Amino acid sequence: MALAVTSSNAITGSFSSRSNPSYEPSKVLQLGNFQPLDRRDLSSTGVNVSRRRGKVRPLHAEPKKNNSMVPAAATIVAPEVVEKVEVEDYERLAKDLENASPLEVIDKALEKFGNDIGIAFSGAEDVALIEYAHLTGRPYRVFSLDTGRLNPETYKFFDTVEKHYGIRIEYMFPDAIEVQALVRSKGLFSFYEDGHQECCRVRKVRPLRRALKGLRAWITGQRKDQSPGTRSEIPVVQVDPSFEGLDGGAGSLVKWNPVANVEGTDIWNFLRAMNVPVNTLHAQGYISIGCEPCTRPVLPGQHEREGRWWWEDATAKECGLHKGNMKDENVNGTGNGAVHANGSATEADIFTTQSVVTLSRPGIENLVKMEERKEPWLVVLYAPWCRFCQAMEGSYVELAAKLEGSGVKVGKFRADGDQKSFAQQELQLGSFPTILFFPKHSSRPIKYPSEKRDVDSLMAFVNALR
Numbered sequence: 001m002a003l004a005v006t007s008s009n010a011i012t013g014s015f016s017s018r019s020n021p022s023y024e025p026s027k028v029l030q031l032g033n034f035q036p037l038d039r040r041d042l043s044s045t046g047v048n049v050s051r052r053r054g055k056v057r058p059l060h061a062e063p064k065k066n067n068s069m070v071p072a073a074a075t076i077v078a079p080e081v082v083e084k085v086e087v088e089d090y091e092r093l094a095k096d097l098e099n100a101s102p103l104e105v106i107d108k109a110l111e112k113f114g115n116d117i118g119i120a121f122s123g124a125e126d127v128a129l130i131e132y133a134h135l136t137g138r139p140y141r142v143f144s145l146d147t148g149r150l151n152p153e154t155y156k157f158f159d160t161v162e163k164h165y166g167i168r169i170e171y172m173f174p175d176a177i178e179v180q181a182l183v184r185s186k187g188l189f190s191f192y193e194d195g196h197q198e199c200c201r202v203r204k205v206r207p208l209r210r211a212l213k214g215l216r217a218w219i220t221g222q223r224k225d226q227s228p229g230t231r232s233e234i235p236v237v238q239v240d241p242s243f244e245g246l247d248g249g250a251g252s253l254v255k256w257n258p259v260a261n262v263e264g265t266d267i268w269n270f271l272r273a274m275n276v277p278v279n280t281l282h283a284q285g286y287i288s289i290g291c292e293p294c295t296r297p298v299l300p301g302q303h304e305r306e307g308r309w310w311w312e313d314a315t316a317k318e319c320g321l322h323k324g325n326m327k328d329e330n331v332n333g334t335g336n337g338a339v340h341a342n343g344s345a346t347e348a349d350i351f352t353t354q355s356v357v358t359l360s361r362p363g364i365e366n367l368v369k370m371e372e373r374k375e376p377w378l379v380v381l382y383a384p385w386c387r388f389c390q391a392m393e394g395s396y397v398e399l400a401a402k403l404e405g406s407g408v409k410v411g412k413f414r415a416d417g418d419q420k421s422f423a424q425q426e427l428q429l430g431s432f433p434t435i436l437f438f439p440k441h442s443s444r445p446i447k448y449p450s451e452k453r454d455v456d457s458l459m460a461f462v463n464a465l466r
């Protein structure tokens with residue numbers, strides 16, 4: 001495993017290719033060779049050493065596995081960890097920082113955690129995080145997950161970023177034995193057959209877990225507008241709900257999301273204004289960038305997450321890196337939340353308007369069986385307790401009102417509890433909400449493929465098929 005200190009302009013201010021033409025990448029400290037950075041080193045670079053808590057350690061704090069092909073250097077653990085992060089109320093801090101700029105948030109994060117925080121870099125527009133960190137003038141570290149399945153353009157971009165900022169990205173690789181077992185038993189493209197979770201677990205989640213075990217905090221490029229289904233509530237800072245940090249145990253890791261409230265267009269305006277290099281895949285229509293087999297360009301007007309795992313259900317598009325975002329109905333990937341596992345109704349019903357027809361089980365069974373319908377139908381499969389269903393209530397009701405008298409019927413079918421297995425088998429239910437269009441002259445319903453559930457998007461879907 002190649003591990004390198006990601007030097008920032010402060011740790012390695014003199015290395016920055018932008019600030020110093022004498023920058024020589026070969027002289028950048030490399031954690032792969034494991035050169036602990038002690039306070040003497042820092043003082044020689046002008047870093048405020050009082051800010052720093054300990055020695056630079058690799059992004060890997062697990063004991064060495066005998067059967068692992070992970071190089072020994074990656075398992076060396078720096079012996080000195082003495083100081084604990086002060087107790088902080090992160091919910092309150094998140095509220096305090098809600099209106100802060102990304103630059104302020106990153107500055108605060110770097111100030112608080114020094115060398116114990118890392119920027120997670122995917123090779124996409126989250127390069128903005130590196131630019132912001134650079135602008136703070138503080139030391140910073142960057143790590144990236146090399147799944148082995150990235151686009152060549154992304155690898156080239158990593159190299160460009162390293163040279164541009166005079167840094168070394170700390171790459172994390174999957175365990176070779178685990179990859180070997182997966183590929184030998186299921187082939188190279190098993191994710192198209194049985195979902196992306198298993199492959200992501202091996203190639204992304206476990207390497208990420210190893211990386212985070214060497215840190216006390218991490219910085220992500222998550223934004224609310226990236227996924228209405230899973231990212232609509234992310235705070236600017238939070239105690240990580242899923243992963244553990246250096247000290248182990250719940251609450252040992254803090255997750256910073258400095259661009260949570262920033263729109264994608266504003267990120268791009270920032271990148272252009274600062275002349276930041278970007279992945280050349282963006283020029284080919286890619287917005288969200290991940291592994292090559294699981295990412296594709298999107299068309300104008302399509303949501304960026306529609307280019308990821310497009311063969312799967314729209315609301316479950318997290319690879320596990322941010323699984324804390326998946327609550328209630330999505331937590332186990334089945335669309336059935338623990339609280340409501342028996343389908344008991346603890347929430348008031350939704351979509352309650354005369355324009356939306358409530359379909360019973362026989363009603364929707366009839367609709368499915370019909371070869372010829374008098375009129376086409378749009379039907380939402382929902383659960384009243386599902387917050388994604390609740391979030392689309394307004395737009396669905398408005399759509400139903402607009403379609404009244406148009407010849408298109410709008411209905412709803414409650415598909416949780418006892419109806420769930422039927423809906424999964426017969427109605428393509430993946431997770432809630434699932435929206436189906438039943439054309440007039442075809443028995444086969446067509447599933448709405450997008451996460452965009454605003455009135456215009458739903459209307460465009462109906463108009464394209466009616």
Ligand code: SF4
Binds near residue numbers: 292
């Ligand atoms: Fe595997 Fe695709 Fe996940 Fe990459 S994105 S780890 S190739 S399933």
